[in-house]
Amino acid sequence: MTDIAPTGTPAKPDETARAPRRKMRLHIAVFLAPAVLIYTLFSIYPLIESLRLSLQSSVPGGEADYVGLANYAKLFFDPLWADQFLNALKNNVVMFCTIMVVQNPIGLVLAALLSLPKVRFTGTYRTLLFMPTLLSVVIIGFVWQLILSPLWGVTDGFLRAIGLAHAYKPWLGLEGSALFTLSMISVWQYVGVPMMLIYAALLSIPDELIDAARIDGLRGWAIFWKVKLPLILPTLGLVGILTYIGNFTVSFDLIYAVQGALAGPNFSTDVMGTFLFRTFFGQQTQLGDPHMGATVASVLFFIILAGVSVYLLAVQRRLQRYEM
Amino acid sequence: MSAPETSTPSAARVQPSIARARTGRIATSTAIHTVLFGYTIIALFPVVLVLLNSFKTKRAIFGDPLGLPFGKTFSAIGYLDVLHKGDFATYFTNSFVVTVVALFLIVLLGAAAAHALAEYRFPGNGFLGVYLIIGIMVPIRLGTVAILQMMVQLHLVNTLTALILVYTAQGLPVAVFILTEFMRTLSRDIKDSARIDGLSEYRIFFEVVLPLIRPVLATVAVFSMIPIWNDLWFPLILAPGEGTRTVTLGVQQFIGQYTVNWNAVLAALTLAIVPVLVLYAFFSRQLIRGITSGAVKG
Numbered sequence: 001m002t003d004i005a006p007t008g009t010p011a012k013p014d015e016t017a018r019a020p021r022r023k024m025r026l027h028i029a030v031f032l033a034p035a036v037l038i039y040t041l042f043s044i045y046p047l048i049e050s051l052r053l054s055l056q057s058s059v060p061g062g063e064a065d066y067v068g069l070a071n072y073a074k075l076f077f078d079p080l081w082a083d084q085f086l087n088a089l090k091n092n093v094v095m096f097c098t099i100m101v102v103q104n105p106i107g108l109v110l111a112a113l114l115s116l117p118k119v120r121f122t123g124t125y126r127t128l129l130f131m132p133t134l135l136s137v138v139i140i141g142f143v144w145q146l147i148l149s150p151l152w153g154v155t156d157g158f159l160r161a162i163g164l165a166h167a168y169k170p171w172l173g174l175e176g177s178a179l180f181t182l183s184m185i186s187v188w189q190y191v192g193v194p195m196m197l198i199y200a201a202l203l204s205i206p207d208e209l210i211d212a213a214r215i216d217g218l219r220g221w222a223i224f225w226k227v228k229l230p231l232i233l234p235t236l237g238l239v240g241i242l243t244y245i246g247n248f249t250v251s252f253d254l255i256y257a258v259q260g261a262l263a264g265p266n267f268s269t270d271v272m273g274t275f276l277f278r279t280f281f282g283q284q285t286q287l288g289d290p291h292m293g294a295t296v297a298s299v300l301f302f303i304i305l306a307g308v309s310v311y312l313l314a315v316q317r318r319l320q321r322y323e324m
Numbered sequence: 325m326s327a328p329e330t331s332t333p334s335a336a337r338v339q340p341s342i343a344r345a346r347t348g349r350i351a352t353s354t355a356i357h358t359v360l361f362g363y364t365i366i367a368l369f370p371v372v373l374v375l376l377n378s379f380k381t382k383r384a385i386f387g388d389p390l391g392l393p394f395g396k397t398f399s400a401i402g403y404l405d406v407l408h409k410g411d412f413a414t415y416f417t418n419s420f421v422v423t424v425v426a427l428f429l430i431v432l433l434g435a436a437a438a439h440a441l442a443e444y445r446f447p448g449n450g451f452l453g454v455y456l457i458i459g460i461m462v463p464i465r466l467g468t469v470a471i472l473q474m475m476v477q478l479h480l481v482n483t484l485t486a487l488i489l490v491y492t493a494q495g496l497p498v499a500v501f502i503l504t505e506f507m508r509t510l511s512r513d514i515k516d517s518a519r520i521d522g523l524s525e526y527r528i529f530f531e532v533v534l535p536l537i538r539p540v541l542a543t544v545a546v547f548s549m550i551p552i553w554n555d556l557w558f559p560l561i562l563a564p565g566e567g568t569r570t571v572t573l574g575v576q577q578f579i580g581q582y583t584v585n586w587n588a589v590l591a592a593l594t595l596a597i598v599p600v601l602v603l604y605a606f607f608s609r610q611l612i613r614g615i616t617s618g619a620v621k622g
Binding site for chain 1: 352353356357359360361363364366367368370371373374385386389390429433434436437439440441444446452455456458459460462463464465466467468469470471473474489490492493494496497500524525526529539543546547549550551553554555556557571572575576579586589590593596597600601603604608
């Protein structure tokens with residue numbers, strides 16, 4: 001261009017081309033600033049503050065002293081703390097595995113069925129199946145508590161009606177079954193989340209791909225396993241990591257609502273969330289300790305960080321994104 | 325149609341195979357609906373059971389839990405108890421305001437940030453992307469003590485603003501994460517041709533990008549709505565006052581007080597459930613329209 005232009009003016013077009021590009025920079029800040037600001041102030045700063053608190057110790061009412069990793073050492077090695085901590089961690093892992101094995105396959109099957117062509121009433125099914133997810137965990141907790149209660153006898157009566165007269169037990173009240181029962185309540189409530197995510201992913205698969213598979217002689221289930229499933233792997237990875245994070249955080253609400261802060265019976269349903277709550281705010285004879293609470297919170301943070309790192313490094317990198 | 329096997333070639337064999345295909349299709353369809361319908365029953369039964377029994381006498385609740393509230397078994401005593409003893413209108417208004425305002429902020433600010441991350445190359449893009457994604461694994465509750473301290477200093481304790489700010493901060497990372505993923509799959513051509521047409525970057529975002537990702541926005545909104553509406557933790561800690569209680573906290577406190585009054589408990593649960601169903605009926609139309617319109621393949 002400058003070759004043809006008359007002498008003396010070659011710099012001009014360059015200038016005008018650069019000027020708007022520099023102006024363009026401002027809108028990037030405008031797009032980002034509000035989100036980054038609110039997020040930094042109310043999410044990141046409190047987290048750093050709680051990491052800082054975990055390195056301190058104080059007597060109630062006194063000044064906070066820097067104690068290094070002493071709180072962590074106490075949590076991991078002092079039997080008073082370590083037993084509770086490991087129990088809560090173990091329960092969380094068991095709950096996560098149970099939910100992964102039960103909830104996500106059900107969600108996948110429901111989504112696969114809903115996304116099939118020519119199935120009628122899918123809109124109605126979808127709406128109804130997603131409904132429990134919208135209800136408050138507290139409400140769900142109370143509802144299931146009533147249903148499973150020996151006082152009401154609904155479950156007992158139902159089992160009797162299908163010929164399992166003596167199968168009923170107050171599952172929520174038994175050490176051996178309480179955690180599993182709570183996991184199933186969680187599955188019942190949240191199966192709509194993987195269902196919806198997977199359903200949306202299945203619908204976004206181009207028809208041409210399915211047609212091509214059909215021309216290649218694939219039918220029904222083969223199309224699902226060999227064409228659709230590989231394409232929705234990124235969504236399945238997302239579902240997995242969301243389950244992991246949810247399990248370590250939101251599980252508190254259900255257990256607190258149904259079993260209380262003491263996560264009964266005999267701490268058999270204690271998870272990191274309820275353990276954190278008791279440490280923070282105290283329980284019965286024990287006073288709340290913000291610094292030990294912050295320590296538990298920080299350990300929880302590192303556990304979640306580890307999970308997400310695995311997801312980002314191992315899973316996400318291998319699952320290739322596809323263009324819609 | 326189950327004709328005896330004949331050795332006649334092709335023509336005769338075609339007929340039964342079509343018939344078999346048809347019965348096969350009907351059988352498949354029946355199986356699909358059995359699974360879907362069966363699971364729908366499982367999903368609805370507990371809720372329906374609570375709704376039905378909330379309108380019954382105490383005697384009928386225990387004597388015939390599955391029966392319909394009718395004639396002698398009908399009773400609204402639970403609702404009268406709830407109305408006398410709780411302030412549910414206030415709880416609902418609070419929950420509604422908090423949820424709607426926070427959702428609006430999450431979706432708008434989240435989409436703007438995701439757009440900037442997906443669309444522009446600038447120094448710090450990679451860092452900010454990771455920075456915002458870190459927030460997904462930071463359960464905001466881990467910073468509760470610091471949040472409470474901050475809200476005390478800002479004089480925001482027992483205000484809905486405190487909840488809105490915390491929920492916006494809580495919802496943004498997932499929104500940014502999902503939206504960035506989807507925005508990266510958007511075709512560049514549309515945006516570039518809008519640029520050639522002279523649209524400003526702001527108009528490209530509002531008039532080109534946002535309409536394109538509307539289905540994803542609806543999904544993000546519904547997913548972000550769930551933890552906000554359901555949360556017990558922050559209302560309990562940041563806004564436990566009678567005037568700022570959300571439904572979840574209000575019902576939890578109410579049921580904690582009246583455990584033995586089954587009529588009142590069931591009525592309170594129903595009052596907590598029904599508005600969500602109404603809200604859902606309103607939002608689900610958007611969600612489903614969004615998802616299905618997103619499925620219209622370009």
